[in-house]
């Protein structure tokens with residue numbers, strides 16, 4: 001058996017709930033089943049939404065669930081310099097551009113021609129391009145804020161020139177039962193923001209970079225992140241990173257069929273623990289006995 005490395009990568013923006021328990025236990029069980037490793041990664045690049053108390057609760061909840069993981073734990077906010085390096089590689093490859101438009105500018109532009117901008121997984125598929133050099137220079141001189149967007153068409157062209165058609169392997173299932181070898185269609189995202197104003201990175205870039213750095217061979221996560229895989233595969237190809245295998249899993253829902261969210265206090269692991277449930281009860285609740 002080749003090395004098997006998977007990861008659970010929560011963002012400490014709230015308490016973990018039953019959906020997280022299902023995801024974390026699934027990654028842990030998969031690693032245990034083959035004598036592989038589980039990595040825990042704290043995805044806290046958005047410092048305004050992440051809190052130390054939620055990070056502490058992640059360790060506490062997972063330990064209580066009986067999960068163990070590799071040490072040390074990587075906390076993304078400690079590694080912004082790495083993501084800047086990854087962004088520089090994208091800049092060197094000529095596949096990103098500075099976008100000076102505010103959210104409102106973009107929304108207004110789309111409202112003027114909605115038929116040109118279908119919906120993607122993260123909102124309208126906005127496609128732009130870099131400004132003329134003199135305009136960009138004067139905006140930079142004024143200190144105008146900007147975000148980095150991926151020029152998706154150029155990135156796909158480059159990736160396919162090097163490696164042929166972009167595909168990924170799905171061993172689980174996407175929301176429409178997608179399985180097997182899947183053609184990546186990152187165009188679905190338009191030109192996504194790859195490094196946000198003031199943040200220097202995005203979830204997509206940081207996550208793809210870390211998965212490669214940490215030698216993750218199998219990405220096991222909820223099917224809500226299946227669409228993002230199309231973009232992640234493109235970033236891996238352009239950054240010359242290995243392609244992991246994907247296993248997207250179903251999402252846990254309540255009796256009404258509604259997905260659990262961080263605001264559903266009643267089903268947080270902490271609340272269930274405090275109400276006297278055991279970790280075996282949680283396994284039973286998420287059908288992982």
Ligand code: GLU
Nearest residue numbers: 009010011043207221225
């Ligand atoms: N940090 C992401 C979240 O909490 C998960 C990222 C991933 O598994 O790729 O939703």
